[in-house]
Amino acid sequence: MPLCITREALEQIRRHAAAEHPLEACGLVAAASGSALAHRVVAMRNQAASPTWFSFDSREQLRVWSELDERDEECRVIYHSHTASEAWPSRDDIAHASDPELHYLIVSTWPAARHALRSFRIVAGRVFEEHLAIQE
Amino acid sequence: MSVSVMVPTLLRPLTEGQKKVEAQGETVRQLIDQLDQRYPGIKGRLVHDDQVHRFVNIYVNDDDIRFADGLATVIAAGDRLTVLPAVAGG
Numbered sequence: 001m002p003l004c005i006t007r008e009a010l011e012q013i014r015r016h017a018a019a020e021h022p023l024e025a026c027g028l029v030a031a032a033s034g035s036a037l038a039h040r041v042v043a044m045r046n047q048a049a050s051p052t053w054f055s056f057d058s059r060e061q062l063r064v065w066s067e068l069d070e071r072d073e074e075c076r077v078i079y080h081s082h083t084a085s086e087a088w089p090s091r092d093d094i095a096h097a098s099d100p101e102l103h104y105l106i107v108s109t110w111p112a113a114r115h116a117l118r119s120f121r122i123v124a125g126r127v128f129e130e131h132l133a134i135q136e
Numbered sequence: 137m138s139v140s141v142m143v144p145t146l147l148r149p150l151t152e153g154q155k156k157v158e159a160q161g162e163t164v165r166q167l168i169d170q171l172d173q174r175y176p177g178i179k180g181r182l183v184h185d186d187q188v189h190r191f192v193n194i195y196v197n198d199d200d201i202r203f204a205d206g207l208a209t210v211i212a213a214g215d216r217l218t219v220l221p222a223v224a225g226g
Contacts, residue, residue: 026223028223044223052226053225053226054226055222055224056222056223058193058222059198061193062193062195062198062220065218074145078223089225090225090226091226092225095225096223096224098222099146099221101145
C-alpha cells in the first residue's frame with residue numbers, strides 16, 4: 001500500500017529540509033483518524049541540531065501529540081533529512097523505527113543524491129520502500 | 137497514588153487495546169512494576185537496565201522524567217502519566 005500524501009505536504013517537507021541544511025530536519029505529517037491521507041505537516045525542532053542525527057524535543061512532542069488528540073488526528077508519517085547521504089534509512093533509522101504502522105519519509109539535501117525523497121515502512125528491522133500516492 | 141496512564145498506540149496491544157489505564161505507585165518505578173503485574177510485558181517496553189527505555193519518553197504531567205528524577209520521580213494524586221514513542225534517528 002502506498003503512502004497517500006498531498007503534494008503541498010511534500011513541498012513543505014522539502015522546504016523545511018532545505019531551510020535546515022546542513023543540519024538534519026525532522027517532523028511529522030498528520031492524518032485525520034482513520035483517514036489514509038497524510039496532509040498536515042508539523043515541523044519539529046531537531047533537539048540534536050546535528051548534520052547526522054535527529055531527535056524530537058520531548059516537551060514539544062508531548063504538546064504536539066496532545067494537539068493531535070484534540071484534533072482527532074494521528075501521526076501518519078515521521079520525516080527527516082539526510083544531509084550527506086542518500087534518502088535511504090540508516091542503521092540508526094532502522095534501530096529507532098519502533099512503530100511498524102508508521103511511514104518513514106526521508107529527504108536528501110545532499111547534492112549528489114540520486115533520489116531526493118523516498119518513503120518506507122520499517123518492520124522488525126526490515127526496510128520496505130513504498131510508492132507515494134500524491135493528491136494534488 | 138492512583139493515577140491515569142496514557143498509552144501510545146504502539147503499546148495498546150499490551151493493555152488490552154486501552155488508551156488510558158489506571159495504575160498505582162509512589163514513584164514512576166513502582167507504578168511501572170504495578171502496571172506490569174496487571175499488563176504483563178509492558179515493563180520491558182518502558183524500562184531497560186533500570187532506566188527509561190530509549191525508545192519511549194515518559195512524562196509526569198508535562199515533565200519528561202528524564203529531566204526530573206527518572207524512574208525515581210515521585211507521583212502525586214491526580215498526576216497524569218503519559219508514554220510516547222521516542223522519535224530519533226540519523
